[in-house]
Amino acid sequence: MPERSPPQRLPPLNALRAFDAVARRGSILQAADELGVVRGAVRQQLAILESHFGVALFRRDGRRLVLTEKGRAFADAVGIAFGILTRASSALTVDDRRAIRLGVPSAFAIWWLMPRVADLQAALPDIDMDIIPMTTVEPLVRHPDLDAVIMGGEYRPAPNITAIRFMEDEFGPVATPDLAIRLGLVAGAEALAGAVALTSRSAPSLWDDWFAESGRTPIRFARNREFEDLLLAIGAARSGVGVAIAPRTAVGEDIERGTLTAPYGFIRRPAGYSLSVRSGDAKDAALVGLAEWLVRAGAARV
Numbered sequence: 001m002p003e004r005s006p007p008q009r010l011p012p013l014n015a016l017r018a019f020d021a022v023a024r025r026g027s028i029l030q031a032a033d034e035l036g037v038v039r040g041a042v043r044q045q046l047a048i049l050e051s052h053f054g055v056a057l058f059r060r061d062g063r064r065l066v067l068t069e070k071g072r073a074f075a076d077a078v079g080i081a082f083g084i085l086t087r088a089s090s091a092l093t094v095d096d097r098r099a100i101r102l103g104v105p106s107a108f109a110i111w112w113l114m115p116r117v118a119d120l121q122a123a124l125p126d127i128d129m130d131i132i133p134m135t136t137v138e139p140l141v142r143h144p145d146l147d148a149v150i151m152g153g154e155y156r157p158a159p160n161i162t163a164i165r166f167m168e169d170e171f172g173p174v175a176t177p178d179l180a181i182r183l184g185l186v187a188g189a190e191a192l193a194g195a196v197a198l199t200s201r202s203a204p205s206l207w208d209d210w211f212a213e214s215g216r217t218p219i220r221f222a223r224n225r226e227f228e229d230l231l232l233a234i235g236a237a238r239s240g241v242g243v244a245i246a247p248r249t250a251v252g253e254d255i256e257r258g259t260l261t262a263p264y265g266f267i268r269r270p271a272g273y274s275l276s277v278r279s280g281d282a283k284d285a286a287l288v289g290l291a292e293w294l295v296r297a298g299a300a301r302v
Helices: 012-025 028-035 039-053 067-090 106-123 177-183 189-194 205-214 232-236 247-256 285-300
Strands: 056-061 064-069 098-105 127-134 150-153 163-174 196-200 225-226 243-247 265-276
Touching: 012 028, 012 039, 012 067, 028 039, 039 285, 064 067, 067 205, 098 106, 098 285, 106 127, 106 232, 106 247, 106 285, 127 285, 150 189, 150 285, 163 205, 163 247, 177 189, 196 205, 196 232, 205 265, 225 232, 232 247, 243 247, 265 285
Parallel strands: 098 127, 098 150, 196 225, 196 243
Antiparallel strands: 056 064, 150 265, 163 243, 163 265
C-alpha cells in the first residue's frame, strides 16, 4: 500500500488572525489597529504564515498589500472558518435568544430599513437584530463577525455565499428642479456636461453603471465632487450643489414633494437588493425568517 502523506500541520492562530485582518483591510497599519498590536507584530505573523506554506500570499501595489491568487482563495476560507467560530461562540449564551448581526449599507439602513424595523422586530420577536451600518459596503466573506449582509447593485457572486434577492433596485440622476431647468437637463443627457457630478466613496461606480446600463455615452462633467457617503451626495443634490445618482427608494418622497426631479427617470439594476448569507447557514431558521420578511417588505414597498 502507498504511504499516506502526513496531515498538514495548521499554522498558528495568531498568524491566521493577522492574515485575516490584513486581507480584509488591505493595510498592515489598519490591521494592527484592529488587533491592538504594533505593525511589526503583524508583519512578523505574515512572515510566519508565508514561511509555513512556502508561498507568497501578498504582493505590493504601491503602498497597498494585494492578495495573490492563492492568498485570495485562502483568505476566503479563513474568513469562513472565523465566521463559523464567531457564530458558534455567540451561540454559547445564557438564554436561548438568537442574535443576528446584519451588515447594511448606511444609506439603505436610514432610508429603507430603519423605518420598518418595528415591523421586522414584531415579525421576528425571538431574534435580537443587531444592525451594523456599513459606510463602505464589502462582501460577507470579508466580515467574519457578521451573519449576513444586505447588498445592492454592488453584489458579485462569491464562493460559498448564497444571495437571496428581495427587492428591485432602480436608480437615476436627480437634481433640484431649478438646477435641472438651468442646465437644460430635460433636453437630453448631453446637458450633463455642464453639471457638477456628485459621487460617493461608498458607491463609487454609480455614474459609470448608469451610463452603461442606460445605453448612454459617458460624458465629461464640468466638475466632480466626492463625498464619503451616498447620503451626503444626495443631501448635496437636495441643496442644489449638483446632480447625483440615487436609488429610487432613497428619493421617492423628494420626487413626490418636488424637492428633486429625475429628468431621465429611473432604470432597473439587474442585481436588485439581496441578502447575502453563508451557504452553510442558508437553512438556518433565523436567517430564513429574516429573508422571508425582507421579501415580503420588498414586495410591499410603495
